[in-house]
Amino acid sequence: MGIEVRHVSKTFGQFRSLDDVSFSVASGELVALLGPSGSGKTTLLRIIAGLEQADAGTVLLEDSDATHVNARDRGVGFVFQHYALFRHLTVFENVAFGLRVRPRGRRPTEAVIQEKVHKLLALVQLDYLGKRYPRQLSGGQRQRVALARALAVEPNVLLLDEPFGALDAKVRQELRRWLRRLHEDIRLTSVFVTHDQEEALELADRVVIMNQGRIEQQGSPEEVFERPATAFVMNFLGSVNIFHGRVEDGRAFLGPLAVDSPEHAGQPPQPATGYARPHELDLGRADTGGGLWARITDLNTTGAVVKVELTDDEGRLIQVQLGRDAYTELLPTAGERLYVTLKRVRVFLKDEKP
């Protein structure tokens, strides 16, 4: 096991940042810690790195207890959101830093350092910038230098704290794809923190979703997206339409909608909420039962999918995404009344707080 976190808790003053968190990362795996700000994901990452001490619990790196090991001896590479480069050193010297500060016995010779740093700079495609200073680089280049610097000490584990957070959208996309390829090449056990669900789902082998200091769900991107364990996960992983109502005898009655809800069959009647993603709704011109009528208030046809916004008679806002084919077939116009049906809905009981 690359990383194992067992029952870790951390409190800052009155604020419970982490509440009995356990999870593990297999060797060579790329895991995303995903959650809103304040969910404890960065604190967890910093505890793994040894930059923060847990109040309780243990951290194992490569199967040995690292809980009380100093950050500098943990063999962990850390990449910061705002790069944290040494601005008085050249790009080359930034990358060489970790090698130069090794104790005399383990310090490589100058020739080895030269070769190794050039290799790493080539890996991050920046070898031609070795003599520059950090301030002369763009954000994306700086983050790649930070990555090369972290890799120079041959860490067992790579930790990245919102690595693309400070970059603009296009660079972020490029760097994301590039990092994924790099990970496939070097297969280093890696954990990255993000609040961007798209980034987590696209990049990671496995996603750990955090909320208020606890882990809500972990699993492959497909698993968490297709089978969210809690209303929070459903809500956090993309936009949803919410229908309040109740469950009774294995059926959910969500306002005007009625759907089967077999997983709640044995439960007494109680309040519940239904969640459906915009692409899980369908539009039509005929009342086919189980749906509701709503008027189109906004229609955006510029994109791979057509985004339709409707308002029903009770003023509820409903978002629907249609594929281009479905759109051309129906050709809805703004202001038109259409019949909305659910292709799929997930029902969570009321006490499962989103």
Add this chain to the structure above:
Amino acid sequence: MSKSNRVLPGFRITMAFTLLYLGLIVIVPLTTLPVESITMGWTAFHRTLTDPRVVASYKLSLGASFVAAIVNGVFGVLVAWVLVRYPFPGRRVIDALIDLPFALPTAVAGITLTTLYAPNGWLGAPLARHGLKVSFTPLGVTVALIFIGLPFVVRTLQPVIEELDLQVEEAATSLGANRWHITTRIILPYLYPAWITGFALSFARAVGEYGSVVFISGNMPMRTEIAPLLIITKLLQYDYAGATTIAFGLLVISFVLLLAINGLQHWTGRRLAH
């Protein structure tokens, strides 16, 4: 006339004003120095500058100022570091205290220090018992110059330390650096340009200092007489040419030193300029 496309207009007028202002306030008064001293003729000029008493005062002024700037350079970093990095009760009060040597009339500082370090003073008495005399010695001069120079180092370093990102230290730690590495390879090189500036300011202020030194030094010719005092003495004797000649010498030495320090700072600071 071609119109320039600068975003900020008014380069000509502001530059003209800058030159005029510098000319009136700095250059014109300073050029009168050599003009005045030339009136005494080359031989007398040369004789005044090589007078052992004058040479001794130059040595004391520059030497004591240099030592004081070094001491302030070391302890000023510590003070600035503590004031920025550690929140503690009374920090604001101590922070305000730093400016006191700026605000205090230097004569007040001089009298206070002299009383404190005199052979029967609070600090002077116990030191004298250990055979260390402060008041009326070059050491006393240095102490006074340390006192007035401290704010320069602290105030130039504070904003730079504030800007120093904690994550940079964390990054170095995770790369395997110990505290010694972080201090010598990250923090000190980073503070260096600001430190040099603080050092130069502290030094320059000390070379020109008069009020706080004259009391504690005792003003013994050849031993504890600083150059600014010698200038005043000449003036009181209506020897204007002599006074300006000594001043001119001091001016040239100070200018060369400051130029050298600035050059050093420019050379190292280029890499850090943001």
